[in-house]
Amino acid sequence: MFLRFTSRTNADGTVVRYVALAHNRRVDGRIKPDVLMNLGRVDQVDVAGLRRLAASINKHFGDSDGLTDAAEAGAVARAAPLEAIDARTIGATWLLDGLWHRLDVGTAVRAATGARRFTTNMERVLFALVANQAIAPMSKLSAAEWVREDAAVPGLSTMDEDHAYRAMDLLVDADTQDRVQEAVFLAVANLLNLEVNLLFFDTTYFERDDEDGGDDAFRRFGHSKDHRGDLPQIVIGLAVTKEGIPVRCWCWPGNSNDQQILAEVRADVRDWKLGRVITVVNRGFSSADNLDYLRRTGGHYIAGMRMRDGNPLVEAVLSRQGRYQHVRDNLRVKEVRLDGHDARFVICHNPDQAQRDQQHRDEAIARVQAELACIAEQRARDAGRPPGDRTRARNEAAHVRAECALRDHPTLGRWLVQQPNGRLKVNTAKVKAEAKLDGKYLIATSDPHISAEDVALGYKNLLEAERGFRDLKTQLLLRPVFHRLEHRIRAHVLICWLALLLTRVAERSCDQTWRNINRQLGRITQVTLAGPAGTVTQTTPLTPEQKAIYHALSIQPPARVTAFDPA
Known part of the structure; x- marks a missing residue:
C-alpha cells in the first residue's frame, strides 16, 4: 500500500x-x-x-x-x-442493492412517499428488511440487530425495530403498495425482456395459533392444503411469468373461496393493461364456476382438470380415441374437442411417469395383499379354538381393528373394497381404472388459437409458481410469521415477495441457485481498521x-x- x-x-x-x-x-x-x-x-x-x-x-x-x-x-x-474494530459481510447486500436500484423499487417507494417526512431513510430501511429476508431471514427485531452488527447495508448504518415497523406500515399503504408492485413489474419486464402473455397463478397457506375475532377477521379457519384444519390460516396468492419471475402477490382471509380470489386477481392484472393475458391455474381452480368466470372477465385460461372425481365431461374426453402427438422425449399430447363445448381439451401423457405410477401401484397392491394374507392366516389359526374361548374373542377383535386400520390407511385404503360379509379385498375395478390414467393429466383451454403443444408446455411451467412458494416457505421463511395485525402480516408477505423477486432475477442472470450465490458472496467481508x-x-x-x-x-x-x- x-x-x-x-x-x-x-x-x-x-x-x-x-x-x-x-x-x-x-x-x-x-x-x-x-x-x-x-x-x-x-x-x-x-x-x-x-x-x-x-x-x-x-x-x-x-x-x-x-x-x-x-x-x-x-x-x-x-x-x-x-x-480491526469492525467486520461485516457486504457481498450479498451489495448485489441485492444493485438489483434494487435497477428494478426501480427504491424509486417507486420514494415516489409514493415523497410528501412525507422521516428522520430515517425509510427506503433504505425497507431494503434492509428485504435483504435480510433473502440472506438470513429472521424476525424484524433480529433484523434490526443484523443491520447494526452483522451486515453492511449501503446507505444505512443503523436501525431499530421501530424503524422496521414504520417501514412495513408505509409499504402496505394502499397507494404505496400498488405503485411499488406495478413499477417493479414494468421495470422487470423491460429489463429482462419478459413475455407477459402467460401468467401462472397459484395459492398457498400459512397457519397461525389462534383465530381473529370480528366479522372482518383476517386469520380464519378454512380448507388447508397442508391438512391442518385445526389452525386458522391466511391465503397467499402468487402470479409468476413462465420464466419464474414473480409478478404480484396477494393476501386474503383464510376462509376465502376461489371465486373471490380469481375476481380480485383478474381485476388487479387487468388494471396493468398488459394486453392479451392467458391465466394458467391448477386443478384446484378448475371448477365450472371458476372457468366460466375467467371466460367472462376477458382473456383466456389454461386450467388443469380433475380426472378422478367422476365428472361426466372428463370421462367423455378421456374416452375419445385418437393419436398422440410427440412433443418432447417425455411428453405426448392429444387434443380433444367435444360438441357443444367451446373449450379445447388436451390429454398429456408422460411415458416415464406412467412407469413410475405403475411401479408405485404395484408396490401398494403388494403391501395390501401381504397385510390381508397376514390377517387371514391369523384368523385361520384362531378358527380351531372353542367358540366360547376368551382368547379367540380377543384375537377376533384385534383382527377387526387391523382391518379397520388398513381400510383407513391414507395411501393403501384406496385400493380396498369391503365385501358384504365385512371382509376386505383388493378393488380390481379401481386398479384397472387407475391403470388407464398412468402418466396422464388433462388440460382445458379457452384460447382457440394456441397450439396443443403450447398448452401442455405452458401448464408445465406452472411448476414455477409452486417452486416460488416452496422457496418462500423454506429459504425465505415466509412462515412462521411473528405478527398478529393484518397490515403487518400483509407487509411481511410483500417483503418476502420482493426478496423472492430479487433472488429470482439473480438466479436467472447468473444461472446459479440463490443458495450458491448467497454462500459465495457471504464470504466477502468489509473490515474497518483503526490506528493512531x-x-x-x-x-x-x-x-x-x-x-x-x-x-x-x-x-x-x-x-x-x-x-x-x-x-
Whole structure:
C-alpha cells in the first residue's frame, strides 16, 4: 500500500498534483500499480497524515514492498499497528442493492412517499428488511440487530425495530403498495425482456395459533392444503411469468373461496393493461364456476382438470380415441374437442411417469395383499379354538381393528373394497381404472388459437409458481410469521415477495441457485481498521467466482477501500 502521485498541466501552464491510495499487484509476471481510491489534490489534503496511515496499513498486513521512497519506509517503522474494530459481510447486500436500484423499487417507494417526512431513510430501511429476508431471514427485531452488527447495508448504518415497523406500515399503504408492485413489474419486464402473455397463478397457506375475532377477521379457519384444519390460516396468492419471475402477490382471509380470489386477481392484472393475458391455474381452480368466470372477465385460461372425481365431461374426453402427438422425449399430447363445448381439451401423457405410477401401484397392491394374507392366516389359526374361548374373542377383535386400520390407511385404503360379509379385498375395478390414467393429466383451454403443444408446455411451467412458494416457505421463511395485525402480516408477505423477486432475477442472470450465490458472496467481508494515523475501511479481495457473479449481473463490485479517514 502506498501513495501514488500524478500531475496535470493546465492551459495556463500551472501544474496541479493529485494523490491516490494504490497498491502493487502482479499481472502476468509483471508488477502493476492498482489505484484503490483517489484522495484529491495534494494542496488540499494532509499528505503527511496519509503517508502515516498507508504505512500503518502496510505494517498491519506485513507488506512494505510498494513504498515509493525512504521516507515512507521510515514511517512504517514508526507507525503503530492497526486494530480491526469492525467486520461485516457486504457481498450479498451489495448485489441485492444493485438489483434494487435497477428494478426501480427504491424509486417507486420514494415516489409514493415523497410528501412525507422521516428522520430515517425509510427506503433504505425497507431494503434492509428485504435483504435480510433473502440472506438470513429472521424476525424484524433480529433484523434490526443484523443491520447494526452483522451486515453492511449501503446507505444505512443503523436501525431499530421501530424503524422496521414504520417501514412495513408505509409499504402496505394502499397507494404505496400498488405503485411499488406495478413499477417493479414494468421495470422487470423491460429489463429482462419478459413475455407477459402467460401468467401462472397459484395459492398457498400459512397457519397461525389462534383465530381473529370480528366479522372482518383476517386469520380464519378454512380448507388447508397442508391438512391442518385445526389452525386458522391466511391465503397467499402468487402470479409468476413462465420464466419464474414473480409478478404480484396477494393476501386474503383464510376462509376465502376461489371465486373471490380469481375476481380480485383478474381485476388487479387487468388494471396493468398488459394486453392479451392467458391465466394458467391448477386443478384446484378448475371448477365450472371458476372457468366460466375467467371466460367472462376477458382473456383466456389454461386450467388443469380433475380426472378422478367422476365428472361426466372428463370421462367423455378421456374416452375419445385418437393419436398422440410427440412433443418432447417425455411428453405426448392429444387434443380433444367435444360438441357443444367451446373449450379445447388436451390429454398429456408422460411415458416415464406412467412407469413410475405403475411401479408405485404395484408396490401398494403388494403391501395390501401381504397385510390381508397376514390377517387371514391369523384368523385361520384362531378358527380351531372353542367358540366360547376368551382368547379367540380377543384375537377376533384385534383382527377387526387391523382391518379397520388398513381400510383407513391414507395411501393403501384406496385400493380396498369391503365385501358384504365385512371382509376386505383388493378393488380390481379401481386398479384397472387407475391403470388407464398412468402418466396422464388433462388440460382445458379457452384460447382457440394456441397450439396443443403450447398448452401442455405452458401448464408445465406452472411448476414455477409452486417452486416460488416452496422457496418462500423454506429459504425465505415466509412462515412462521411473528405478527398478529393484518397490515403487518400483509407487509411481511410483500417483503418476502420482493426478496423472492430479487433472488429470482439473480438466479436467472447468473444461472446459479440463490443458495450458491448467497454462500459465495457471504464470504466477502468489509473490515474497518483503526490506528493512531486514522481509520480505513477495506473489503476483502474477490475470488474469480465472486467476480463472475457481479459480472453476470452487470453490477460493479464493492470498492477495495470504501472509507479513508486520517486522524
